Amino acid sequence: MSGHDHDHDHSELTETQLRVRALETVLTEKGYVDPAALDLLIETYEKKVGPRNGARVVAKAWADPAFRARLFKDATPAIAELGYAGRQGEHIVALENTPRRHNMVVCTLCSCYPWPVLGLPPVWYKSAPYRSRAVADPRGVLKDFGVSLPKDIEIRVWDSTAEIRYLVIPMRPAGTEGWSEDKLAELVTRDSMIGTGLPKGPAK
Amino acid sequence: MNGAQDMGGVHGFGAVEPEPNEPVFHADWEKRAFALTLAMGTPGGWNIDMSRFARENRQPAEYLAMSYYQLWLAGLEALLKERDLVSDDEIVVGHSLQPPKPVTRILSPGDVAQVLYRGGPTERETNTKARFKAGDTVRAKNINPLTHTRLPRYVRGHQGTIERVIGCHVFPDSNAQGAGENPQWLYTVRFDGRELWGEGADPSVTVSVDAWEPYLEPL
Numbered sequence: 001m002s003g004h005d006h007d008h009d010h011s012e013l014t015e016t017q018l019r020v021r022a023l024e025t026v027l028t029e030k031g032y033v034d035p036a037a038l039d040l041l042i043e044t045y046e047k048k049v050g051p052r053n054g055a056r057v058v059a060k061a062w063a064d065p066a067f068r069a070r071l072f073k074d075a076t077p078a079i080a081e082l083g084y085a086g087r088q089g090e091h092i093v094a095l096e097n098t099p100r101r102h103n104m105v106v107c108t109l110c111s112c113y114p115w116p117v118l119g120l121p122p123v124w125y126k127s128a129p130y131r132s133r134a135v136a137d138p139r140g141v142l143k144d145f146g147v148s149l150p151k152d153i154e155i156r157v158w159d160s161t162a163e164i165r166y167l168v169i170p171m172r173p174a175g176t177e178g179w180s181e182d183k184l185a186e187l188v189t190r191d192s193m194i195g196t197g198l199p200k201g202p203a204k
Numbered sequence: 205m206n207g208a209q210d211m212g213g214v215h216g217f218g219a220v221e222p223e224p225n226e227p228v229f230h231a232d233w234e235k236r237a238f239a240l241t242l243a244m245g246t247p248g249g250w251n252i253d254m255s256r257f258a259r260e261n262r263q264p265a266e267y268l269a270m271s272y273y274q275l276w277l278a279g280l281e282a283l284l285k286e287r288d289l290v291s292d293d294e295i296v297v298g299h300s301l302q303p304p305k306p307v308t309r310i311l312s313p314g315d316v317a318q319v320l321y322r323g324g325p326t327e328r329e330t331n332t333k334a335r336f337k338a339g340d341t342v343r344a345k346n347i348n349p350l351t352h353t354r355l356p357r358y359v360r361g362h363q364g365t366i367e368r369v370i371g372c373h374v375f376p377d378s379n380a381q382g383a384g385e386n387p388q389w390l391y392t393v394r395f396d397g398r399e400l401w402g403e404g405a406d407p408s409v410t411v412s413v414d415a416w417e418p419y420l421e422p423l
Contacts, residue, residue, distance in 0.1 A: 159356065
């Protein structure tokens, strides 16, 4: 990148920073926002709501057959049993990966993502490369993540065009028989619940 | 609108670049833009479909040049200005220059947890019967509205199968225009990859969208 481009990028970022600050000041002075509520919103999604929630759901689905049945019948109330519900997760559907079928979730039109179980989406999920290619070349996208699936596995892509939010339930890794839910949850990666990755295996 | 937000199948964007150990936010201003957008939903009175349209309703070159939270910020500014809640002058100066418009309520810190936990469910009761059932063959209509829609271009005109009758949900095409919720039956419709992308496409791939009944016609 040339020095000129770099300066340009830098000044644009500064302009955005100043603009956000100005807008927050105006909205606060007018009494439309309470800065303490803003801090709380940020803290919620930085510290409390994230993919560890989804990992708890997946681990329970692996370890508890009755929960698994409820999850696939109607995921929203099943997930609410663990205390996860609300904004951008009002209507959740759980997708079951099997030896014959792999699920992958995208939002080609914006960035729809199941916040209560996965938190806010990563940059790549919102990016043009993912949104453009997930529906046309999902195996190519998987390759970008270092994942290769056998040719005869069906790949089901789910474009989140309405208010239904999708959570992939990956297959339980072999060699984890008898593991506790806490231990199982440590194997569940964020990407394995989007369908761009697989869960970790037990450490050798 | 057929804008840059409708990205399914567009070529040339390159590889997906996962970021190891990615932080939730990449800059302090992103946190503030995010929180301002959520908090202003309470006094602002707009709905999620209006918010989405405010972000996508711009020249494609501009949309593609902006980062995600820059789009959120631009969308928020557009909604605020449309409703005369904030003026351009005020954003430039960085201070309130006019008295505030009366608003019914604002988001208080004590309400944050409950507001997030409640969310905004979009399912509605209905007396109407769903026109389609699981297994029905349908075609996504060829529509090109200048206004907000959630039927992506890559499925328009293509044949798919109803996989699931989801329920009756707020219809974004109406809701984004302030024309009411106009709830409609919503379906998961699955398309064969070769139907969407041609005979050379990977036969092991299927793609679904969630589509409201007005987007679909029977075959």
